[in-house]
Amino acid sequence: MTPLVAAAVLVAALTHASWNAIAHTIKDQLAAFTLIGGGAAVIGAVIACFAPLPRPAAWPYLLVSALLHIGYQALLMRSFSLGDFGQMYPIARGTAPLVVTVLAAVFVGESLDIWQATGVAVASAGLLGVALWGIRGRTKGATRNGPHWPALLAALATGLSIAAYTVVDGVGVRNSGSPIGYIAWLMILEGALIPAYALSTRRARLLAQLRPHAVLGLLGAALSMLAYGLVLWAQSRAPLAPVAALRESSIIVGAAIGALFFKERFGTPRIAAAGLMVVGIGLMLHTTG
Template sequence: MTPLIAAAVLLAAVTHAAWNAIAHGIKDQLVAFTLVGGGGAVCGALIAAFAPLPAAGAWPFLTASVAVHLAYMYLLMKSFTLGDFGQVYPIARGVAPMVVTLLAAVFVGEVPDALQTAGVAVASAGLAGAALWGMRGRRKDWPAVGAAVGTGLTIAAYTVIDGVGVRASGSALGYVAWLLLIQGTLLVGCSLTVRRGALVAQLRPVAARGLFGGVLSVSAYGLVLWAQTRGELAPIAALRETSIIAGAVIGAVFFKERLGRGRIVAALVVVAGIGLMFHA
């Protein structure tokens, strides 16, 4: 992983945490994700007008990715409805790296060496510590944890699907454009079906904020897909999940959620794991 790839993934991590925080801050989660998806669809349409069409071999992966992304959006909405941002966001992001490592080894043939495996494991342990710190077994947290874990599994699935699909597409820009256009259009269509005529009035008060979240979402995932055309999936997935550090800080500063010593220590463990991955 070159410094340029690492910088792109770290920027994507911070940007991803920011758009998730914007979505969490809108009380009506269906409205929030409709705006994020709609903003993504508009950006996708603009990019698709100028980017090359993805190659034929990429479309099965693109279609599968749209389905998984819609499941991801639904589970993320449930997570944000049930739990605190600083709790569910780290869990959702922290589940993915180890699962991506396994899937990439089985389906893509990217078998990590010992130091890379250790780095992903240590980083994941730090992510889990940041996620679970402060729960103390409270029963009311477990439905949120379940939704967040499900979100993490969908993240792992679409990371591998898109990692293969974007390499087959011949154009990372074209792939991400059509992914965002199709997924965003379907999400808006589902919302219109559920809310019908009331949706437009519900969107209007938070439209600017939600659409900005959509632009951030496009930027974050575009950077990751570009990185996946130039590096191995597992280390990129693990580095990307440092967004949980940004998420914990955002939760503390903007949502007045407790940060605490435990999450600071967990963040240092994440950094140690990343160091192992780069050393490898």
């Protein structure tokens, strides 16, 4: 992983946390993801007019990835409706890196050197620390006897879907011959279904429900496409596991957004966990020196 790739993934982490915060801000989650998905599909269609088509070998991965992304968005909507942003977002993102490491080793044949493997493990420990600190009694619906399990299970399932599409797209973009074309067609395929579902269920009411959130939702769409476009570009130039772990530094950004804008507590334990994340990033980049 070169410094340029690392920088691209860190920018992706910032923009990803930002669009997720926008989605959480819009209380009508179906309206939020209709605007974000539909806006990204429109942007993707414009880009597809100028980018080369992905090679035929990439299309099966595109189709599977689109289905996985739709499942991810449905689970993310469920998570945001049940829990705090500062808790659900870190859990959803924090479960992915270690799962990606295993999947990449099994299905892609990637192996990490000792520094990268240690870095992924340390960074993942930091990510999970950010995610799990204070989980008891802090999730919506939690009781004195424990956390609100439906919210936590939705967040964990979201993390597993993230790991799945990360590996699928990592292989697909390498077979595409056109990372820009791949991301454009992925946005078209995945972005059209949620708006279609919203239109079929809400019909004439949909436009009026979208209008108050249009600017914010379309901003989220642009940030969403930029975030994943940078990740796909990075995946075409570096191993999947370190990219996945570094990408999830968005958890730190998400926790900070939760503290600053949603008045959710950050706290010393999460600062310590963020320190682990920084150490892990340093270890992952060690081999570039």
